[in-house]
Amino acid sequence: MKHTIAIAFVILASVSTLSAQKTETTWFASFNTIGLNKRFSIHFDGQWRSGDHYSKMLTLLLRPGLNYKISDKLTVTAGYGLISGRRTISGISGYAPEHRIWQQAVYTHPLLNSSLAHRFRLEQRFISKSSVSAEQLVNDGNIYANRFRYFFRTVLPFRSVKGFSKGTFGAIQNEIMFNIGNNSGVNGRSFDQNRAYAAFGYRFGKKFDLEAGYMNQYIQGRGTAFTNNHVIQLATYTRL
Template identity: 55%
Template sequence: MLPAVSQTTHTGWLATFYSVDFNKKSGLIGDVQFRSGDDFNHMQTLMLRAGYQYKLKPWMTATVGYALVQHRRTINGFSGYGPEHRIWEQLILLQKVKFINIQHRFRLEQRFISKSYEDDGSIRHDGNIYSNRFRYFFRSVIPFGGQKDFSRGAFGAVQDEVMLQFGDKSGTNGKVFDQNRLYLALGYRFSKKVDLEAGYMNQYVEGRQDNFVNNHVIQLATYLRF
């Protein structure tokens, strides 16, 4: 049996999350994310994601969407970017405990991960690996002023997300557990339409056999609501 390989990395993520209301019931949501490689030395991942959402109840929203993810890969010493296409469905439940807003998100992903190989110094792709993933996410926004109707001011944010795989897992790490992301942030709400926050995330990614990556992430994010 090969010994376990643990890797510690330090990366930076820039993200913009947005929502556009068409009417009181429906709208568009999405995000654009830029993620660096270890020690901030290159772009590791570019993500473009969008979805159509429909409000089932004031506290419950369903969404279906698509994401394009470009991952950097290194094969035989040569690097390039390979696409991953995702179809996703999610349900968001909103909860309020006094002045603290809590979001619970349940997401299913159907992932089409490109098969990459090196050919004469270039990274090429042929076909896809199909994988299913379930994600549970919660996020709590805590206004420092204790406002129940929070429209402006400083806040703290706490969130965690666990990702689990199901179905055929042979094309990924071969396990049910994929990764966990724990995140703490400080932010400022300029209005009901704009938030800016910065924080630290610990991303634990399970690899094949006993291998894993412990990624320390500094994230800067904006939240835009139209």
């Protein structure tokens, strides 16, 4: 556990020391899995993200999907995502939708007294084209883009027990994202962003976790522009 925490600290420190436009936001997230039978389950996560300095809503994300369990170690999912994001053009602000179709595979294997999950996700993104008309933000048409995301996460119980079902834990995760194919409609680069995260939480039982943590989100913009976003996240995990 000490080695894993040290690795996470290096990731967080290396990203946060870069010079960038700095923002401070809060994310509230709910991740849910609802079992249907031995093979199929429903995935749903919803997220509310604030603007800089914890101002009004910046992003609302709703993402349902259908899981299929191939084995105890491998689950595949396909789903849809609706993302409403706040944009500002020439001083005029409003919300623009992004529609996503996504597919993923999650592979999990044992790690120490816990496990490590690897998630590989593909996204087909339909991003609204926004402009200003009559002093209002107008969305007309879409920009199409593809993105690949790799994510790993581990939950480390503070007590060494087999079959951890209740108690305090630490969580460590990282996600890196790359644009695939024509990236002119996004930032014009292959690299999109990285999210490094560490948290403390409490498992109330096999069905529910609550955690709070810090995320460093490094976002590559166009040209040499980039943003270093400091995120405080509160998240729940439900398994029904």
